[in-house]
Structures are given as C-alpha cells and as structure tokens.
Amino acid sequence: MTGAIRRAVGADWAICRALLPQACSRTDGPIEGLILLLESGPRVGGAAVLRFDGQDAWLGLTVVPTVRRQGLGSYVYNAAVAAARAGGARRLVAACDTFAEPAAAPFLEKHGFAAVTQITTFEANFAASAPILSRMRDELVARNRIPAGWSVTTLAQAPQQSVAQLFAEYIAHRADLADAPLRLDQEAGRWDSSPVILENGRPVGALVTERDGTTWTVEGRFVVRGYQSGVANAILLGAAVDLGAANQATYIRFDSREDNRDTLKLVRRLEAVPLRVRTRFERALY
Numbered sequence: 305m306t307g308a309i310r311r312a313v314g315a316d317w318a319i320c321r322a323l324l325p326q327a328c329s330r331t332d333g334p335i336e337g338l339i340l341l342l343e344s345g346p347r348v349g350g351a352a353v354l355r356f357d358g359q360d361a362w363l364g365l366t367v368v369p370t371v372r373r374q375g376l377g378s379y380v381y382n383a384a385v386a387a388a389r390a391g392g393a394r395r396l397v398a399a400c401d402t403f404a405e406p407a408a409a410p411f412l413e414k415h416g417f418a419a420v421t422q423i424t425t426f427e428a429n430f431a432a433s434a435p436i437l438s439r440m441r442d443e444l445v446a447r448n449r450i451p452a453g454w455s456v457t458t459l460a461q462a463p464q465q466s467v468a469q470l471f472a473e474y475i476a477h478r479a480d481l482a483d484a485p486l487r488l489d490q491e492a493g494r495w496d497s498s499p500v501i502l503e504n505g506r507p508v509g510a511l512v513t514e515r516d517g518t519t520w521t522v523e524g525r526f527v528v529r530g531y532q533s534g535v536a537n538a539i540l541l542g543a544a545v546d547l548g549a550a551n552q553a554t555y556i557r558f559d560s561r562e563d564n565r566d567t568l569k570l571v572r573r574l575e576a577v578p579l580r581v582r583t584r585f586e587r588a589l590y
C-alpha cells in the first residue's frame with residue numbers, strides 16, 4: 305500500500321490529537337505534525353508528532369491497525385526524521401507504553417533506537433498488601449523506635465511550601481521518574497492524602513500519593529539527606545496504609561525501574577501485576 309505525507313495544518317491537528325493524544329498533550333515548545341494519507345482503504349493511515357525541546361525532538365508515531373506491517377510506519381518515520389533534522393534536533397526521543405504497544409520496541413529498535421529507561425507501573429490488592437506494607441512500621445512502634453520529635457501528618461496539614469520545595473529538589477527533575485514535572489506547589493490538592501513525616505514541625509519525608517476513587521497511586525517519595533534510613537520509609541508506608549484503610553482503598557499502584565531490586569522484591573511479595581511499562585527510547589540523529 306502506498307501513501308503520501310502531509311505536514312499538519314489547521315484541522316489536521318484534530319487528527320493528530322485523536323491518533324496521538326499523549327504526544328499532543330504538551331503544548332510548550334514548537335510542535336510539528338505529519339499525516340499519512342492513503343490512496344486506498346481508510347484515508348488517514350497514521351500520523352507522527354514531533355515536539356521540540358532544546359536539542360531533543362520527542363516523537364509520537366502511529367499507524368492505524370488495519371494497515372500495519374506494510375512499511376508505512378517506516379515511511380512516516382523517515383519523514384519524521386527529516387522534519388526533526390530540519391527543526392534542528394540532534395536526538396530523537398520516544399516514550400511509549402511497551403506493555404500496551406508490543407510493536408513499539410521492535411519497530412524503534414529496527415530504526416536504531418535504544419531503550420534507556422524502563423518504568424513499570426504495578427497494581428496490588430490493597431487489603432492483601434496492607435499487613436506486608438505496614439509490618440516494619442508496626443515493629444518500630446512496638447519497640448519504641450520512632451525517632452523523638454517525629455510525627456506523621458498529611459500533605460493537606462503539612463507546611464506545603466516546604467514539602468513542595470523538597471519535592472522539587474529530590475524528585476521533580478527526575479525525568480526518569482515522571483513523564484512531566486510534577487508541580488506539587490501548583491496542584492497540591494491532588495495529593496492531599498499523602499503522608500508526610502515532620503521533625504519538630506519540619507518536613508523530612510513524604511510519600512506522594514494520589515487518590516482516584518479507591519485506587520491509591522504512589523507518585524514519588526523523598527526522604528531528606530541524613531534521614532535516609534529504612535525507618536523513614538517504613539513510617540511513610542505504614543502511614544499510607546492507615547490512610548488507605550481509613551478511606552476504603554481497594555488497589556494500590558506504584559512504579560518501579562527495571563533495576564530497583566527492593567521494589568521488585570516487594571512486587572513479588574505483594575503479587576502485584578504490571579499495568580503499563582513506560583520505556584524511553586533514544587536515537588542520535590548525527
């Protein structure tokens with residue numbers, strides 16, 4: 305099957321948004337779209353979107369399922385490479401859910417990309433996980449090992465500005481941990497139920513969790529330098545369990561990198577199942 309590629313203008317952007325909602329969701333920085341028009345079959349056969357960010361061009365690319373494996377993806381990809389080079393990019397970056405899209409990795413690898421990071425989102429049953437997650441905190445309490453001056457509160461009750469600053473310092477810049485920077489200072493309401501450890505009123509750690517109905521998603525965790533022992537983690541996990549139980553949580557979701565052995569051990573103990581695998585691929589253009 306053959307086709308032609310058109311640079312997206314005007315109403316073409318509605319097609320790009322429908323086919324590649326994720327790639328079109330960020331509007332900061334220059335963006336370019338390509339539409340694949342087919343001579344037969346469905347008229348629109350696919351699209352690519354490039355978002356320029358400094359020397360990187362972030363690529364989103366899709367071909368409609370009925371016309372895959374006929375070289376059309378590669379045809380659109382080659383046009384996207386030319387557009388990325390013309391736009392001044394030195395590197396192409398693609399981030400996709402390789403669990404939901406099993407064709408992505410072989411396709412991108414065929415075109416010279418390498419997978420650089422992989423973060424899996426797992427889901428576990430809350431009731432079955434709660435005793436496992438809170439056990440260490442319960443033991444610390446039983447042995448009177450909670451450090452003096454420590455108390456646990458929620459983000460809603462904590463000095464939010466300080467938590468936001470710590471979050472920005474420890475987590476927000478970690479592109480490998482978040483698709484987009486988490487703006488705790490601007491969207492604190494989303495994470496109201498996150499447990500925060502205070503030492504004499506000053507935040508020293510937090511487990512940023514988002515509540516969506518009865519599903520609790522752990523977005524990130526920080527413990528300030530000097531306090532990074534297992535104690536703070538155990539307290540944060542125990543507190544998250546208490547908050548979840550008080551709010552009828554049914555599922556808990558959390559992320560793990562492919563090399564995080566501790567979290568992967570926990571995955572096995574909680575019998576957590578993968579929901580998505582965000583893989584970041586990169587390819588130099590020069």
Ligand SMILES: CC(C)(COP(=O)(O)OP(=O)(O)OC[C@H]1O[C@@H](n2cnc3c(N)ncnc32)[C@H](O)[C@@H]1OP(=O)(O)O)[C@@H](O)C(=O)NCCC(=O)NCCS
Pocket residue numbers: 363364365366367368371372373374375376377378379398399400405406407408410411412414
């Ligand atoms: C990935 C995608 C764009 C490929 O489109 P396509 O038109 O099928 O790609 P091509 O026909 O040009 O495939 C080129 C090569 O990629 C590899 N490839 C593509 N799909 C594959 C699959 N399902 N399994 C294994 N290899 C695959 C093969 O090496 C293929 O060459 P071959 O057919 O000669 O063996 C399409 O499957 C898609 O839209 N997937 C969903 C979105 C996505 O994953 N986008 C990529 C990341 S941005």
